[in-house]
Each structure stands twice: as structure tokens, then as C-alpha cells.
Amino acid sequence: MSLPDPPLLGGCQCGACRYEIAAAPLFGYVCHCLECRRHTSSAFSASILVRTDALKAMGPISVWVRENANGPPLEAHFCAACGVRLFHHSVPKGPLVRVKAGTLDDADWFSPAAEYFTKRRFAWVSPAGEAVQCVEADAAGADPMSVWRRLTA
Numbered sequence: 001m002s003l004p005d006p007p008l009l010g011g012c013q014c015g016a017c018r019y020e021i022a023a024a025p026l027f028g029y030v031c032h033c034l035e036c037r038r039h040t041s042s043a044f045s046a047s048i049l050v051r052t053d054a055l056k057a058m059g060p061i062s063v064w065v066r067e068n069a070n071g072p073p074l075e076a077h078f079c080a081a082c083g084v085r086l087f088h089h090s091v092p093k094g095p096l097v098r099v100k101a102g103t104l105d106d107a108d109w110f111s112p113a114a115e116y117f118t119k120r121r122f123a124w125v126s127p128a129g130e131a132v133q134c135v136e137a138d139a140a141g142a143d144p145m146s147v148w149r150r151l152t153a
């Protein structure tokens with residue numbers, strides 16, 4: 001499905017935190033790893049990559065840094081009132097932020113271009129559409145970005 005026109009709006013469950021994304025998302029994926037299960041308290045995470053300078057968040061946001069065995073630490077941003085994870089980025093902050101797709105006001109357009117850590121996927125969850133299937137974090141020669149471009153054209 002084609003990308004929505006910016007700005008994309010979203011927020012936490014209680015409404016205290018809101019955010020605005022001023023540029024089109026650059027990528028979308030789901031991840032089945034154990035950390036993603038925990039931080040979403042669900043079966044898997046769904047995320048979009050957006051430019052750091054395009055994201056503006058408002059409200060009582062708390063920050064927690066998680067050490068990461070597979071790379072730099074991750075700084076998680078969540079609502080101090082209701083605890084919903086809104087986005088995270090690596091430390092130090094780079095050019096991209098991972099926003100949790102489930103917090104978008106409208107995510108009907110979202111379809112993942114890749115699925116990561118499929119070795120952890122619950123048996124009752126089917127592979128998503130055209131998403132590149134990655135056993136762990138590596139796409140093993142596949143090109144998820146070209147899938148993203150096709151999905152969002």
C-alpha cells in the first residue's frame with residue numbers, strides 16, 4: 001500500500017505522549033526476537049525507520065537504555081504515565097529512529113518488507129505477505145529495501 005503523506009501522527013495509549021513524523025518512513029519490518037516480544041509484551045514488534053530529524057515527540061517521555069549483545073546500546077523512549085514504548089534509537093543517536101508502528105494513529109498502510117528472527121516466530125504466526133524472511137538479523141543476500149519500495153510504490 002502506498003505511503004501516507006507526512007506528517008504521520010501517533011502516540012501512547014493514555015494520550016499523554018504524542019509524536020509527529022514529518023517525512024515518509026524509510027523502511028518497515030517486524031521482529032520476532034525475545035527482546036521485541038518483551039518490549040511489546042506481545043508476539044512480535046512492528047517498526048518503521050524514520051529520520052531522526054523528522055521525529056518530534058511531546059509529552060512525559062521516559063528513557064531507558066538497554067545493553068545490546070548484537071550492537072550499540074539502545075535508548076528506549078516510552079510514556080512515563082502509561083509505559084507504552086514509542087520509539088528507540090541506538091546510542092549515540094544516529095540518523096535513524098525506530099518508531100513502533102502500533103502507536104501510529106493510522107497504520108493501515110503498514111506492511112513489513114522484512115521479518116527478523118523468524119527462528120523465534122510463534123508457530124501460529126504466518127509469514128507476512130512479501131516480507132523477506134530472515135532467520136536472525138541478517139537478510140542473507142536478499143534485498144528488503146527493494147521489497148519496501150515495491151510495497152510502498
Ligand SMILES: [Zn+2]
Nearest residue numbers: 012014079082
Ligand atoms: Zn501514555
Ligand SMILES: [Zn+2]
Nearest residue numbers: 031032033036
Ligand atoms: Zn527484535
